[in-house]
Amino acid sequence: MVTYVFLAAAAVAVIFAILAVVPRNPMTNVFSLVVLFFSMAAVFAILGMDFLAAIQVIVYSGAILVLFLFVIMLLNIREVEPFGSGRRWQAVIGTLVAGGIGALILVIAGLLLPEQGSVLPGVADIGTAAPIGKALLSTHLFAFEFITLLLVASIVGAVYLGKRGDR
Amino acid sequence: MTPADMVPVPYTWVLALSAFLFAIGVVGVLLRRNGIAIFLSLEIMLNSANLAFAAFAYRFAGRHATVAAALDGQIFIFFVIAVAAAEAAVGLALFIVLHRLKDSIDVDRANILRW
Numbered sequence: 001m002v003t004y005v006f007l008a009a010a011a012v013a014v015i016f017a018i019l020a021v022v023p024r025n026p027m028t029n030v031f032s033l034v035v036l037f038f039s040m041a042a043v044f045a046i047l048g049m050d051f052l053a054a055i056q057v058i059v060y061s062g063a064i065l066v067l068f069l070f071v072i073m074l075l076n077i078r079e080v081e082p083f084g085s086g087r088r089w090q091a092v093i094g095t096l097v098a099g100g101i102g103a104l105i106l107v108i109a110g111l112l113l114p115e116q117g118s119v120l121p122g123v124a125d126i127g128t129a130a131p132i133g134k135a136l137l138s139t140h141l142f143a144f145e146f147i148t149l150l151l152v153a154s155i156v157g158a159v160y161l162g163k164r165g166d167r
Numbered sequence: 168m169t170p171a172d173m174v175p176v177p178y179t180w181v182l183a184l185s186a187f188l189f190a191i192g193v194v195g196v197l198l199r200r201n202g203i204a205i206f207l208s209l210e211i212m213l214n215s216a217n218l219a220f221a222a223f224a225y226r227f228a229g230r231h232a233t234v235a236a237a238l239d240g241q242i243f244i245f246f247v248i249a250v251a252a253a254e255a256a257v258g259l260a261l262f263i264v265l266h267r268l269k270d271s272i273d274v275d276r277a278n279i280l281r282w
Contacts, residue, residue, distance in 0.1 A: 006176045010184045017188050017211055021195035026203050033207055040214055043184070046176060047225045052244055059248055064210070064255050071259045072203060075266045094197030102190030109182045127241060135238045136245070143242075147249045154253035158260035164267075 002046055009042040026072045030065055037061045049127035181222035188215035202262050202272040206255070213251050217244045 012035065019032035037060045044053040136144045188211055195208025224240025262272050269276050 003176055006180065010180070013184060014187050014191070017191040020211060021191055021199070021204070021208055024201075026201065029204055029207050033210065036211070037214070040218065043181065043218065044221060047181065047221055049221060049224070049241055049244075052221070052241055055245065055248060059252065060210075060214075064252055067255055067259055068203065068207065071263060075263065075272065077201070077203065077272060091198055094194060097197060098190045098193035101193055102186045105186035105189060106183060109179065109186070126238065131238055132241055132245070135242055140242055143246060147246055150253050151249060154257050158256040161257070161260035161264055 006043065006046050009039045009046070012036075012039040013043070026077050027069075030068050030072065033068075034061050034065055037065070044127075047127070051127055051129045051132050178222045178226040181218055181225070185215045185218035185222065188212075188218065200273050200275050202265070202274050202277075205274060206258055206262075210251060210255070213247060217247055220244050220247070 016032045016035040016039065020029050020036055023029060023032075037056055041053040041056040044050075044056060192208045192210075192212035192215060195211065196205055199205050199208065220240045220243050224238075224244075227240075265277055266272050
């Protein structure tokens, strides 16, 4: 049962990842990415990571992609170029490189980890907010505080860049 | 639904999905010239890396039975999402500036180093 749900989520993820890359209309790309992120949240939930599933929907679909939509509508971008237009060799080499990287990941994963067996159910409630929150505020406290500093710095940088006028 | 009454998904399937998504993201970065589309492809690649982290966290949660091994992967995913948010904020501001200068976000036209 869970296996079928995973396969459905994976199929949706791959289809909408392609739809997020290929069509020339940026709005189509962004909304396909929303569906992709929802299916990835489903995969996280299947793996028992409830907190990450919620974060994926709230932060990615809710905040980051809204930022993308905002910029696309602000700049009034219509389609810029058809997919793969420009140089023919660029399209060929790009596809080959991407296929090679994907195949390489698959091969390395198969070589390093030959066991095909399924996973025993892990420790119960490993993916809920409570253990993750405890770890964030104890073991990983420095990294957690540092990421807040990074976010503040990036917001200040974005405001500075977006400011109109003489600099 | 308790873990006992479901057949678990092999973690190699999650890795395979991660590899597919990463390849699609690479195709987007290499073949698109619209800056926003390149950014979206970057987000796909970041998410495929997140899926790989999730797969290994899932894998090592059962075997080693240490809570930390499963938690570290999830916390890394949390940090990757935060970095992606920061990157999106700065990058989109850069594209707004580029659009103001060039009236286009075609990355092939971003060929000056100053304004």
